[in-house]
Amino acid sequence: MLLETPVTLGVQLQPQHTPYPAIREAVARAEGMGVDILFNWDHFFPLSGDPDGMHFESWTELAAWAEQTExxxxxxxxxxxxxxxxxxxxxxxxxxxxxxxxGGETGRFIFGTGSGWFERDYTEYGYEFGTAGSRLDDLAAGLSRIEARWEVLNPAPTRRIPVLIGGAGEKKTLRIVARHADYWHSFVGPDDLPRKISIIEDWAARDGGDASRLVVSNEIARRSDEEVDALYDSGVRLFTLALRGPDFDWASVERWLRWRDERNAAGA
Incomplete structure (x- = not known):
């Protein structure tokens, strides 16, 4: 049984092809509109458009967002x-x-992570690319170290930092999700989601994980209303919307915020 939680909307502001002042303005606008979660991504080069176009680093942005937002x-x-x-x-x-x-509140950071896949990031920045399997093994080992380090840091985190894991591989990724994740993010369609969720629950039962705390997340850009409704019926509760600047599509954000509010009102 997955965690039953209100519908939330996450907006991903892609850190590419956009001057930082426009990203800063977009962060403020999204928060003011009532978006629940803001995301960027962790790459060193654009993933679409001009491959050598403008791009900013993820963690530096996130620290700035931490200070900027409320x-x-x-x-x-x-x-x-x-x-x-x-x-x-x-x-x-x-x-x-x-x-x-x-103001005395706990922090708002979500630790979204994955094993990596964009080979150019690795080769141009001097990291060993390895294989998909070796990178997943590193992720599993890394998450155990991260969780152990959180236990001994001084000061400790202000809360139990939620972990979001992206990916859908059944033998390794979903096992890592079952063991470590509070959120599972994928692009899996509604027809296959129940089977994937059952695999996570099976891994949790085998390894002593707790799938009952898991929130299922999925991307809705370029999906039809019917597909998004079907994702909801399949258990998705965090819906993410990728936006590319500098001309961010705020109309789509308004539309999906209304849908979120209607869903939550109907389920109240």
Whole structure:
């Protein structure tokens, strides 16, 4: 049984092809509109458009968002485990968590992570690309180190930092999700989601995980209303919407915020 939670909307502001002042303005606008979570991504080069176009680094942005914002949760969709020592990642996450805590409240940082896949990031920045399997093994080992480091840092994180894991591989990724994740993010369609969720629950039962705390997340850009409704019926409760600047599509954000509110009102 998955965690039953209100519908939330996450907006991913892609850190590409957009001057930072426009990203800063977009962060403020999204928070003011009532978006629940803001995301960027953890790459070093654009993923679409001009491959050598303007691009900014993920964690530096997230620290700035922590200071800039007051209410919205935020994180990477997703961080790449390969680029930084796991204990360093834990320390960075804890620090951003504290920066984001305002007025005596707890922090708002979500630790979204994955095993990495964009080979250019690795080759041009001097990281070993390895294989999909070796990168997933590194992620599993890294998450255990991150969680252990959070237990001994001084000061400790302001809250139990939620972990979001992206990916849908059944033998390794979903096993890592079952063991470590509070959120599972994928692009899996509604027809296959129930089967994937059952695999997560099976891994949790075998490894002693707790799938009952899991919130299922999925991307809705370029999906029809019928597909998004079907994702909801399949258990998705965090819906993410990727936006590319500099001309961010705020009309789509308004539309999906209305849908979120209607869904939550109907389920109240």
């Amino acid at each position: 209410r919205v949760q935020f994180g990477a969709l997703v961080n790449c485990n390969s680029y930084r020592n796991p204990d360093l990642q834990a320390d960075m996450a804890r620090t951003i968590d504290h920066i984001s805590a305002k």
